[in-house]
Amino acid sequence: MTGEALLSISRLGVRFPTPRGELxxxxxxxxxxxxxxxxxxxxxxxxxxxxxxxxxxxxLPRKAILSPDAAIRFxxxxxxxxxxxxxxxxxxxxxxxxxxxxxxxxxxxxSVGAQLAEGMVLHLRLDRAEAGRRAVELLxxxxxxxxxxxxxxxxxxxxxxxxxxxxxxxxxxxDPELLIADEPTTALDVTVQAEILDLLRRLxxxxxMAMILVTHDLGVAAGHSDDIVVMYAGQVVERAxxxxxxxxxxxxxxxxxxxxxxxxxxxxxxxxxxxxxxxPTVYGTAQGCRFAPRCGQRxxxxxxxxxxxxxxxxxxxxxxxxxxxxxx
Amino acid sequence: MSATTPILSVRxxxxxxxxxxxxxxxxxxxxxxxxxxxxxxxxxGESGCGKSSVARAIMQLQAHTEGQILVDGQDLRRLSRRxxxxxxxxxxxxxxxxxxxxxxRRRVREILEAPLRITGMRDAAARARRVATVLDLVGLDPQxxxxxxxxxxxxxxxxxxxxxxxxxxxxxxxVCDEPVSALDVSVRAQVLNLLNELRERLGLAMLFxxxxxxxxxxxxxxxxxxxxxxxxxxxxxxxxxNGPAHPYTAALLSAVPEPDPDAALQRxxxxxxxxxxxxxxxxxxxxxxxxPAADDHCRRVPxxxxxxxxxxxxxxxxxxxLGPAVRERAPAGRA
Numbered sequence: 001m002t003g004e005a006l007l008s009i010s011r012l013g014v015r016f017p018t019p020r021g022e023l024x025x026x027x028x029x030x031x032x033x034x035x036x037x038x039x040x041x042x043x044x045x046x047x048x049x050x051x052x053x054x055x056x057x058x059x060l061p062r063k064a065i066l067s068p069d070a071a072i073r074f075x076x077x078x079x080x081x082x083x084x085x086x087x088x089x090x091x092x093x094x095x096x097x098x099x100x101x102x103x104x105x106x107x108x109x110x111s112v113g114a115q116l117a118e119g120m121v122l123h124l125r126l127d128r129a130e131a132g133r134r135a136v137e138l139l140x141x142x143x144x145x146x147x148x149x150x151x152x153x154x155x156x157x158x159x160x161x162x163x164x165x166x167x168x169x170x171x172x173x174x175d176p177e178l179l180i181a182d183e184p185t186t187a188l189d190v191t192v193q194a195e196i197l198d199l200l201r202r203l204x205x206x207x208x209m210a211m212i213l214v215t216h217d218l219g220v221a222a223g224h225s226d227d228i229v230v231m232y233a234g235q236v237v238e239r240a241x242x243x244x245x246x247x248x249x250x251x252x253x254x255x256x257x258x259x260x261x262x263x264x265x266x267x268x269x270x271x272x273x274x275x276x277x278x279x280p281t282v283y284g285t286a287q288g289c290r291f292a293p294r295c296g297q298r299x300x301x302x303x304x305x306x307x308x309x310x311x312x313x314x315x316x317x318x319x320x321x322x323x324x325x326x327x328x
Numbered sequence: 329m330s331a332t333t334p335i336l337s338v339r340x341x342x343x344x345x346x347x348x349x350x351x352x353x354x355x356x357x358x359x360x361x362x363x364x365x366x367x368x369x370x371x372x373g374e375s376g377c378g379k380s381s382v383a384r385a386i387m388q389l390q391a392h393t394e395g396q397i398l399v400d401g402q403d404l405r406r407l408s409r410r411x412x413x414x415x416x417x418x419x420x421x422x423x424x425x426x427x428x429x430x431x432x433r434r435r436v437r438e439i440l441e442a443p444l445r446i447t448g449m450r451d452a453a454a455r456a457r458r459v460a461t462v463l464d465l466v467g468l469d470p471q472x473x474x475x476x477x478x479x480x481x482x483x484x485x486x487x488x489x490x491x492x493x494x495x496x497x498x499x500x501x502x503v504c505d506e507p508v509s510a511l512d513v514s515v516r517a518q519v520l521n522l523l524n525e526l527r528e529r530l531g532l533a534m535l536f537x538x539x540x541x542x543x544x545x546x547x548x549x550x551x552x553x554x555x556x557x558x559x560x561x562x563x564x565x566x567x568x569x570n571g572p573a574h575p576y577t578a579a580l581l582s583a584v585p586e587p588d589p590d591a592a593l594q595r596x597x598x599x600x601x602x603x604x605x606x607x608x609x610x611x612x613x614x615x616x617x618x619x620p621a622a623d624d625h626c627r628r629v630p631x632x633x634x635x636x637x638x639x640x641x642x643x644x645x646x647x648x649x650l651g652p653a654v655r656e657r658a659p660a661g662r663a
Contacts, residue, residue: 045512269524
């Protein structure tokens with residue numbers, strides 16, 4: 001981690017009341033995001049990665065119960081304790097978000113231009129004409145051809161990739177300091193995905209933004225992040241610079257996950273390593289490490305006592321009693 | 329491979345959707361390939377390329393088709409309903425969404441026995457034995473699952489059940505339409521291992537539809553890359569992955585996000601990322617609007633699918649024009 005953290009999350013827990021008890025969606029999450037860097041949050045479905053990204057912008061459903069000592073600090077502001085109006089000034093302006101499905105995050109009955117201008121009129125107090133000029137500018141920056149014409153069009157007239165470009169243009173319209181991209185390319189074809197990921201990376205670097213890239217795809221994270229946070233069953237289990245994480249994954253879940261991905265350069269029909277069972281759904285509190293039931297390195301201690309997220313000497317975070325490379 | 333008789337032969341297949349007003353959409357055209365016993369052929373391409381239409385046409389789920397589809401040498405379109413029904417056990421299908429492809433109101437026992445009943449296995453004990461055998465084969469404990477309903481299972485387990493249902497009739501060919509796209513990484517690995525194992529143990533032939541080239545690398549012996557309704561390149565998986573002949577294959581390969589931060593990021597430039605509408609395909613080569621190597625000839629004359637030296641064919645006037653960029657990528661160095 002270089003420099004002061006722009007965003008720092010500590011002791012974040014989120015629970016949802018259900019008929020079967022309180023579902024633990026996030027537990028004891030700690031995270032620091034620095035300006036100018038991209039942090040990928042990686043996990044399988046149900047790992048809590050989307051709940052985490054939504055809790056930063058306070059977009060969780062009303063019934064969500066946050067842990068009382070949770071803190072989300074953004075440039076000196078305690079986001080969890082801001083009043084609604086102050087939060088409004090952060091959301092969309094200083095922290096922007098790109099969602100998975102570009103069709104549902106755009107309003108189908110308003111033109112591209114009107115939607116692009118909305119945020120700039122609201123947050124930057126631009127007048128219509130000025131917002132329109134800037135909208136053309138933004139569409140150019142996200143690689144949309146004949147932008148003047150596009151402003152008049154409606155979302156259904158655009159392809160999936162083009163729509164996601166529009167969503168990205170909206171997100172960067174107010175020069176946010178932090179961009180949260182939640183599975184931004186999952187709904188797109190692979191060649192379009194590559195272009196959108198390159199675009200996000202380029203914008204992040206040009207604007208010196210911090211970016212959180214939420215993805216289930218370790219391949220996407222590998223090529224487009226500086227740091228990776230791995231989540232499992234609502235907890236952060238490992239955090240390291242991207243290269244380190246791929247070279248020397250230490251938490252057994254990270255290692256297993258990496259082994260389970262087929263690669264283009266593997267032999268055909270190569271047997272993939274698998275993780276037996278499936279992630280737990282935790283109601284109330286879990287005893288022991290949440291990964292223990294599926295872990296090949298499990299020891300008696302793991303089943304009794306949940307490990308804390310601790311920093312190793314290099315500052316990388318790890319939640320495991322017996323990590324690989326510990327020499328024990 | 330060519331010594332055996334193919335289980336599936338597709339010849340000049342076209343899949344047509346009537347659009348009203350006399351207009352038609354030709355979702356797939358000029359599709360020809362064989363699948364031999366024990367062999368997995370992958371149909372790869374992006375959304376709208378026609379790969380699922382081809383799969384559905386083979387399963388006779390598609391009303392308007394042209395060309396021939398032969399299973400065990402018999403042309404499916406010329407068979408009577410009865411003869412087709414009698415042949416159905418030979419070719420079965422699994423779908424993308426494992427949960428919605430299982431009837432939520434039936435127990436596993438009923439779901440798995442249904443195909444046996446339909447094909448006339450009257451002996452209840454024999455049915456039960458067959459179902460238990462198949463559940464074992466896909467790694468589920470018959471005792472534990474027979475009395476349960478689909479919603480009690482995870483996505484991965486449901487996909488195992490779908491595979492079991494397809495295998496209960498002992499097919500020679502399994503048509504798999506994006507069977508692992510809806511699954512999480514760790515579960516996907518389990519299902520891929522299972523499919524590879526079944527192909528080997530049972531000598532099963534597979535037609536595997538997928539948009540994911542890394543998955544295809546793991547499962548396929550041969551690959552057919554489709555673009556805008558046509559086969560752009562077809563051949564042995566090894567040749568295609570090691571040196572794509574068609575610029576589209578090369579571009580597709582270079583766009584795969586690899587789980588390796590050191591993989592040389594040599595993305596091939598494509599002109600405009602958008603795939604043209606299949607309603608109005610461009611003249612000449614279908615890929616010419618995005619191909620960085622297209623010239624006047626490409627824009628006028630559609631290339632034929634032509635054989636190249638290493639048992640593969642490509643529909644390109646300039647095969648291998650982009651190949652080297654991909655081959656220069658760094659060798660494997662994964663943790």
